[in-house]
Each structure stands twice: as C-alpha cells, then as structure tokens.
Amino acid sequence: MRKINVGSRVTPYPMPVTLVGTLVGDKVNFMAVAWINRLNNTPPIWGAGINKNHLTAKGILEQKAFSINFPTVDMIEKTDFCGLNSGNKVDKSGVFDIFFGELKNAPMIRECPLTIECKLHDTMDLGTNLLVLGEVVAAYTENQYLSDGKIDIKKVNPAVLTMPDNRYWTVGDYLAKAWGVGKKLMQ
Amino acid sequence: MRKINVGSRVTPYPMPVTLVGTLVGDKVNFMAVAWINRLNNTPPIWGAGINKNHLTAKGILEQKAFSINFPTVDMIEKTDFCGLNSGNKVDKSGVFDIFFGELKNAPMIRECPLTIECKLHDTMDLGTNLLVLGEVVAAYTENQYLSDGKIDIKKVNPAVLTMPDNRYWTVGDYLAKAWGVGKKLMQ
Numbered sequence: 566m567r568k569i570n571v572g573s574r575v576t577p578y579p580m581p582v583t584l585v586g587t588l589v590g591d592k593v594n595f596m597a598v599a600w601i602n603r604l605n606n607t608p609p610i611w612g613a614g615i616n617k618n619h620l621t622a623k624g625i626l627e628q629k630a631f632s633i634n635f636p637t638v639d640m641i642e643k644t645d646f647c648g649l650n651s652g653n654k655v656d657k658s659g660v661f662d663i664f665f666g667e668l669k670n671a672p673m674i675r676e677c678p679l680t681i682e683c684k685l686h687d688t689m690d691l692g693t694n695l696l697v698l699g700e701v702v703a704a705y706t707e708n709q710y711l712s713d714g715k716i717d718i719k720k721v722n723p724a725v726l727t728m729p730d731n732r733y734w735t736v737g738d739y740l741a742k743a744w745g746v747g748k749k750l751m752q
Numbered sequence: 753m754r755k756i757n758v759g760s761r762v763t764p765y766p767m768p769v770t771l772v773g774t775l776v777g778d779k780v781n782f783m784a785v786a787w788i789n790r791l792n793n794t795p796p797i798w799g800a801g802i803n804k805n806h807l808t809a810k811g812i813l814e815q816k817a818f819s820i821n822f823p824t825v826d827m828i829e830k831t832d833f834c835g836l837n838s839g840n841k842v843d844k845s846g847v848f849d850i851f852f853g854e855l856k857n858a859p860m861i862r863e864c865p866l867t868i869e870c871k872l873h874d875t876m877d878l879g880t881n882l883l884v885l886g887e888v889v890a891a892y893t894e895n896q897y898l899s900d901g902k903i904d905i906k907k908v909n910p911a912v913l914t915m916p917d918n919r920y921w922t923v924g925d926y927l928a929k930a931w932g933v934g935k936k937l938m939q
Contacts, residue, residue: 568853568867573887577788578905579910579912600790601764602799603763605883606801606803607880609762610801638927641934642937643934645933645935646937650938666757679765691797692794692795693792696791696792696799696885704757705755705756705758708756718919723766732927732930733926733927734905734927736921737922738922740825740921740922743918743919746920747829748833750830750833751833
C-alpha cells in the first residue's frame with residue numbers, strides 16, 4: 566500500500582485527557598491539556614506543552630507549581646468546558662470541588678480519580694508553547710480506584726483524545742501483558 | 753471518599769504505544785517508547801524521555817534524527833519484543849519492513865499506519881532520561897487509515913499502556929466531540 570505524506574502537524578493516537586490546575590493570583594484555574602506525559606524516571610518529571618498566551622502558563626511561572634488531574638468519562642462535559650473557555654474570560658474556579666496536598670498552591674480536583682501535584686523543575690521556550698517540566702511531589706487516588714493495590718484504569722475510566730478530528734474516546738479492552746507478550750518471539 | 757497519597761512514581765492513564773526508530777552506526781534499531789507526546793504547536797515539536805543508557809539515545813545524538821511509529825494492536829507482540837530486548841544485545845533490524853522518507857537516517861516501519869520522521873531540535877538532561885525534542889519533518893499514513901481525509905483511530909487501531917500494572921489496552925468507543933460537548937454548560 567502506498568504511503569501518503571500527511572504533513573507535519575499530526576498528534577499522537579491517542580492522547581491522554583487531563584486538566585492542569587493552577588493558582589493565578591488567588592484564583593483557581595483549570596486548563597484541558599492533552600500534550601503531556603511523564604518524561605523522566607528519577608526524579609519523576611512530567612512535561613506539558615502549554616500555549617504561552619494562556620493563563621495557565623502565567624500561573625505556573627508565578628507559583629512554580631501546578632497539578633495534573635485525570636477526569637473520568639463522566640466528567641467529559643466539564644473537562645471540555647475548561648478546554649473551550651479561557652481563564653482570562655471565564656472564572657473556572659467553581660466548576661470542581663478543590664483540595665490541596667503537600668503544596669498549598671497546586672489546586673487539585675476532588676472528583677478526579679487520579680491527581681498529581683508538581684513543583685516546577687524547569688521550562689523551555691519551544692515557540693508558541695512553553696515546555697513546562699514539573700517534578701511530582703505526590704499523587705492522590707482513592708481505594709475505590711485500586712485493584713491489587715494498583716490504580717486500575719477500568720475503574721478510573723479516563724478519556725483519550727484524537728486530533729485534528731477532535732474526538733474523545735473511552736479506553737477499551739485488555740489486550741496483553743506489557744514486558745510479557747513479546748517473550749513469545751524470543752526463541 | 754478519602755484521598756490516598758500513592759507517591760510520586762505514577763504515569764499517565766493511559767500512555768500511547770510507539771516505537772522510536774533510529775540508525776546506530778549503520779544498524780536500524782527500534783525502542784518501545786510510551787513517554788512521548790507532542791509538546792509544541794509551531795514549529796511542530798514532539799518530546800520523548802529516553803533512558804540515557806539505551807542505544808536509542810546514542811543513535812539520536814549521533815544522527816540528529818529519529819522516527820516515531822504507531823503500531824496496530826496486531827503488532828503488539830513485535831512491539832513488546834522491542835521493549836523487552838536492548839539493541840545492545842539483540843539485532844532488531846529485521847523485525848519490521850523499513851522505509852525512509854525525506855530524511856535518510858530516520859528509519860520508519862512500513863506496517864505501521866502512522867509514522868513520523870523528526871530532526872533533532874534540542875535535548876535536555878533530566879536525570880536518568882534524556883529529553884529528546886524532535887521537530888516533525890513529515891508524517892506518513894495510507895488511504896486505508898483515513899476517513900473524510902483525516903486519520904481515523906478506529907482504522908489505525910493502536911494500543912495504549914498503563915504502568916505499573918504493565919498492561920496494554922485497546923482504544924474503546926467514541927465518547928464525545930472535543931471543543932464541542934462542553935458547550936452545553938455555557939449558558
């Protein structure tokens with residue numbers, strides 16, 4: 566089958582759906598962020614590509630802290646609402662129930678099954694976006710989301726995103742054991 | 753429900769499953785990488801956290817180029833095989849059918865429905881991992897993976913990964929329109 570060059574502006578299939586929480590001045594704000602992942606083992610550092618003009622970039626640079634929150638599929642309307650509306654124009658501080666962990670300036674969302682608080686490690690200007698690198702201070706879940714002491718994605722029930730078709734998807738069925746199923750090919 | 757602090761070593765729910773392709777010397781190598789995402793809009797830059805001791809880090813620094821390949825669920829055994837075996841010990845150059853795009857040193861996997869070639873933009877030492885930032889030169893797919901001119905994740909049929917339970921999952925059902933479903937809350 567012939568390969569087609571589809572240009573340079575593709576994104577991963579798929580991306581995680583997260584809400585990045587910040588304090589801007591004394592106001593809590595949340596931004597929908599899909600360009601985010603863990604990037605380092607030790608220390609545990611995550612990176613996110615945040616548009617430099619967004620209020621979230623301002624809050625992170627100001628406070629040197631932020632949170633990463635994983636909403637469930639049941640929270641998709643509120644999550645998308647945060648993606649549709651800039652904190653510059655809309656006060657999003659009342660959309661969710663907030664709690665704080667060890668840091669007192671990284672607001673987290675109580676309804677989210679997994680929330681992570683980060684202190685700012687470093688930044689890099691990439692062009693339109695600021696690469697924000699955060700070291701994880703702590704992560705929070707609840708007993709109801711664990712199986713065998715580990716977070717269970719089928720209980721968390723997160724969404725994933727594809728662009729440029731701009732669609733949210735659920736996570737599907739168990740496929741195979743990682744660092745396991747490939748052993749079949751090792752004879 | 754009471755929040756539990758689960759420490760700092762969590763990862764996203766879920767992560768994409770990719771194979772990063774490099775040339776090391778004159779040998780083609782592929783590494784399974786889940787700590788990867790797009791991080792910048794313009795120019796289109798992706799970032800990956802690559803263990804500094806892995807052959808892939810050496811190849812990227814040597815060639816200033818690499819590829820990102822999205823395997824289908826049908827390729828999960830071969831993908832996991834690449835995750836289980838270091839290029840330092842196992843020759844992975846024959847696992848897949850290879851092609852090249854505009855760059856002549858970023859080997860891509862013909863069987864993958866989406867492959868991306870990148871030139872090295874910058875790196876940052878994060879500790880155990882090297883943050884590798886690559887600017888996308890071009891991306892390749894085939895007509896069979898498109899719907900309405902856009903890549904269709906249900907045709908691509910990629911896997912996602914969760915850690916530390918180390919499980920691969922499929923992508924599930926269509927959930928909602930991004931930058932759309934949240935409009936319901938905008939009255």
